[in-house]
Amino acid sequence: MEEQEAVGRLMAEMTLAEKIGQLNLLAAGEGLVTGAAQHTPLARRLDAGQVGAIFGTKSRASARAMQERALAGSRLSIPVFFAEDVIHGHRTVFPINIALACSWDLDLIEETAAHAAAEAAAEGLHHVFAPMIDISRDPRWGRVAESPGEDPLLAARIAAAMTRGFQGRNIADADRVAACLKHFVGYGAPESGRDYDNVSLSWEDLLAVHLPPFQAGVAEGAASVMVAFNAVNKLPMHANKPLIEGWLRKGEGFDGLVISDYTGVKELTAHGLGPAAVAVARALHAGIDMDMVGEDFLEKLPTLAREGVEAPHAGFSLSAAEIVDLVDKACHRVLIFKSRLGLLSNPFKGLAENPVAPSRQEGRKLARKAAARSTILIKNDHSLLPLPLDQKVALIGPFAADRANMLGTWAVSGKVEDVIPLNEAVKALTGTEPAVAWGANIVDELWLEQRLNVHGVTVERDSRSEDAILKETMAAAHAADVVIATIGEAKEHAGESSSRLAPDLPAPQRRLISRLANTGKPLVVVVFAGRPLALGEVAEKADALLFAWHGGIAGPQGVADVLFGAASPAGRLAVSLPTHPGEVPLYHAAEPTGRPSLGNFQKFRSNWLDLPDDAIRFPFGFGLGYGTVRYGSPALSSDTAMATETVLLSLKIENTGPGEVVETVQLYASDPVARVTRPARMLIDFKQVTLSAGEARELVFEITAQQFRYPIALSLLSAEWVRDPGTIQLHVGANSRDTQSVELKWLT
Numbered sequence: 242m243e244e245q246e247a248v249g250r251l252m253a254e255m256t257l258a259e260k261i262g263q264l265n266l267l268a269a270g271e272g273l274v275t276g277a278a279q280h281t282p283l284a285r286r287l288d289a290g291q292v293g294a295i296f297g298t299k300s301r302a303s304a305r306a307m308q309e310r311a312l313a314g315s316r317l318s319i320p321v322f323f324a325e326d327v328i329h330g331h332r333t334v335f336p337i338n339i340a341l342a343c344s345w346d347l348d349l350i351e352e353t354a355a356h357a358a359a360e361a362a363a364e365g366l367h368h369v370f371a372p373m374i375d376i377s378r379d380p381r382w383g384r385v386a387e388s389p390g391e392d393p394l395l396a397a398r399i400a401a402a403m404t405r406g407f408q409g410r411n412i413a414d415a416d417r418v419a420a421c422l423k424h425f426v427g428y429g430a431p432e433s434g435r436d437y438d439n440v441s442l443s444w445e446d447l448l449a450v451h452l453p454p455f456q457a458g459v460a461e462g463a464a465s466v467m468v469a470f471n472a473v474n475k476l477p478m479h480a481n482k483p484l485i486e487g488w489l490r491k492g493e494g495f496d497g498l499v500i501s502d503y504t505g506v507k508e509l510t511a512h513g514l515g516p517a518a519v520a521v522a523r524a525l526h527a528g529i530d531m532d533m534v535g536e537d538f539l540e541k542l543p544t545l546a547r548e549g550v551e552a553p554h555a556g557f558s559l560s561a562a563e564i565v566d567l568v569d570k571a572c573h574r575v576l577i578f579k580s581r582l583g584l585l586s587n588p589f590k591g592l593a594e595n596p597v598a599p600s601r602q603e604g605r606k607l608a609r610k611a612a613a614r615s616t617i618l619i620k621n622d623h624s625l626l627p628l629p630l631d632q633k634v635a636l637i638g639p640f641a642a643d644r645a646n647m648l649g650t651w652a653v654s655g656k657v658e659d660v661i662p663l664n665e666a667v668k669a670l671t672g673t674e675p676a677v678a679w680g681a682n683i684v685d686e687l688w689l690e691q692r693l694n695v696h697g698v699t700v701e702r703d704s705r706s707e708d709a710i711l712k713e714t715m716a717a718a719h720a721a722d723v724v725i726a727t728i729g730e731a732k733e734h735a736g737e738s739s740s741r742l743a744p745d746l747p748a749p750q751r752r753l754i755s756r757l758a759n760t761g762k763p764l765v766v767v768v769f770a771g772r773p774l775a776l777g778e779v780a781e782k783a784d785a786l787l788f789a790w791h792g793g794i795a796g797p798q799g800v801a802d803v804l805f806g807a808a809s810p811a812g813r814l815a816v817s818l819p820t821h822p823g824e825v826p827l828y829h830a831a832e833p834t835g836r837p838s839l840g841n842f843q844k845f846r847s848n849w850l851d852l853p854d855d856a857i858r859f860p861f862g863f864g865l866g867y868g869t870v871r872y873g874s875p876a877l878s879s880d881t882a883m884a885t886e887t888v889l890l891s892l893k894i895e896n897t898g899p900g901e902v903v904e905t906v907q908l909y910a911s912d913p914v915a916r917v918t919r920p921a922r923m924l925i926d927f928k929q930v931t932l933s934a935g936e937a938r939e940l941v942f943e944i945t946a947q948q949f950r951y952p953i954a955l956s957l958l959s960a961e962w963v964r965d966p967g968t969i970q971l972h973v974g975a976n977s978r979d980t981q982s983v984e985l986k987w988l989t
């Protein structure tokens with residue numbers, strides 16, 4: 242209430258121009274420069290009271306200077322807020338988000354967000370452009386690296402955990418920041434995996450697959466939302482009133498801030514919605530409060546507020562008074578946001594001389610644990626892993642001593658020198674320097690080399706021929722007891738605007754693995770990547786295989802911990818791992834077709850002629866441990882129930898191995914008879930438990946009819962959630978494929 246009154250008083254005194262100024266979100270760029278260049282574009286805007294927020298400040302001192310200038314330039318001394326891309330850590334870089342998702346450890350994920358929040362807040366940041374919660378089922382899309390993966394339930398829980406971690410109980414607290422759910426919505430499903438491409442989605446998929454993480458983040462109190470670049474069902478998200486004003490604000494009751502993505506308002510013109518003034522009016526009308534970087538709100542709104550807008554081509558018009566009203570509403574939301582951050586009473590929040598930053602040492606410990614937890618043991622023939630500490634190790638391949646790539650994409654505040662590379666991590670653990678054979682130029686084939694030239698090279702290149710390098714690596718392999726081959730992709734190969742046509746391992750790396758496998762030495766393959774890469778024959782040739790992603794500053798330490806048994810592997814795939822890149826999109830919750838099983842006619846099968854049926858695939862939820870976990874049979878408290886009842890599914894699991902294990906027990910369901918085709922399997926719950934050697938535990942899952950609601954489209958713009966009586970199947974197990982089933986009948 243108080244907050245509303247303070248903002249109301251401010252609003253009453255503000256001019257239209259001052260209100261429009263609050264809607265402008267700028268990049269710091271070169272920041273403020275003193276001396277002859279002191280009138281940078283940013284400085285000019287600050288002096289004129291035309292900036293609501295700034296992102297990309299490089300230090301607390303420069304942010305402080307900007308805040309002083311903002312306060313001096315604003316007649317009513319309204320402060321700006323500072324934002325940043327804090328995607329998987331801030332200075333302490335944690336594993337990329339898809340990796341963190343593979344931990345399935347919500348407390349750990351929350352802790353990483355809380356640590357990042359505290360680091361960011363201590364640098365004077367108030368707002369982070371995270372969590373990124375776009376469901377992604379297509380590894381061609383480079384931003385799968387930032388995503389929580391393919392599954393709506395896991396992603397929704399991660400959205401909530403990260404929101405809690407960033408915001409804590411109160412975004413005004415000194416060690417917390419405001420979260421921003423992005424990218425609203427459907428950005429993770431672009432056609433052919435091309436970044437920014439438009440998206441055609443049924444309402445059913447929007448509601449059941451892509452919106453649940455946003456719903457969970459909003460329910461957790463996320464303070465802001467960023468709109469996606471793409472169009473959804475022909476309507477660009479920056480003009481998508483049904484989804485922003487309709488689903489988000491009206492439907493979910495979201496009362497926070499909605500910001501555009503970088504020049505997203507301007508891009509409406511390229512989307513074909515009309516000239517800049519129309520784009521601005523449509524974005525504002527759709528519910529966008531702040532315009533990031535493009536400055537079109539700033540430029541066009543003064544005239545629009547005098548003259549209104551007519552766009553006969555779109556059957557769209559707004560009067561001058563309506564524009565003024567929309568500006569008022571947007572400005573009000575910006576000020577409420579600032580008030581919630583505590584900035585209206587303390588404009589120098591986080592900009593004090595000696596802020597309390599969290600311990601970097603603690604951060605590294607957490608990053609190391611997160612890296613080990615995110616690493617997935619995909620294969621471990623003859624229990625090759627964990628390796629004894631006294632083995633003679635040859636570390637081979639482009640990532641054997643690499644630092645830069647470990648940071649992954651979107652690590653804007655990370656420092657390469659913070660990374661401890663794999664060779665050093667192995668030495669620290671085993672006490673022995675591993676032989677390192679550097680295969681720098683086997684990282685890619687030519688087309689990717691050319692691309693790297695454009696984007697800046699982080700993988701050092703070796704000018705020798707592939708043959709010369711192979712000779713060196715073979716010599717190292719022959720001299721070792723065990724070979725650890727590090728392969729994968731560079732950090733620039735994933736991330737924004739970095740889609741790949743064929744998300745697989747490049748041919749030179751595959752050749753390397755074949756040669757290493759032929760030596761007969763035990764072969765451990767570690768894949769460092771920003772996306773789920775199709776492993777093809779590499780998965781067959783490796784004796785043991787770890788999928789380690791880009792693991793952050795302590796990524797290689799986490800990998801070494803798993804390799805030598807200092808940590809028990811606990812990662813479970815948050816995305817299905819294809820065997821061939823042509824299989825994508827690939828996800829466990831696909832719907833059954835009319836011809837799902839093997840018929841007489843090969844061609845009738847919905848599969849590929851050129852991919853063997855028994856090709857190795859690693860399903861969603863999959864990951865091995867070092868122990869053996871025995872699953873008992875699941876039992877229901879009742880196999881029939883009324884819709885108002887809760888049914889219990891219980892099951893005993895037992896660690897029969899010699900060491901501690903972390904097991905993620907997953908519960909899936911299918912609804913074989915419904916009004917529409919339903920996914921073959923949907924994740925409906927999971928529980929992660931740590932079991933010491935010999936420990937047994939009884940797990941109980943609560944099943945309610947609510948879990949079986951599903952949407953059906955009513956019209957182009959609306960849908961309804963329904964549920965039916967009848968039989969559903971419950972599948973419980975260690976991953977989405979290896980499960981045991983029971984049936985439950987809803988009587989009502």
Ligand code: NOJ
Pocket residue numbers: 326370423502503737
């Ligand atoms: C564009 C990206 O899509 C978004 O995720 C990011 O937060 C902004 N740029 C700001 O850097």
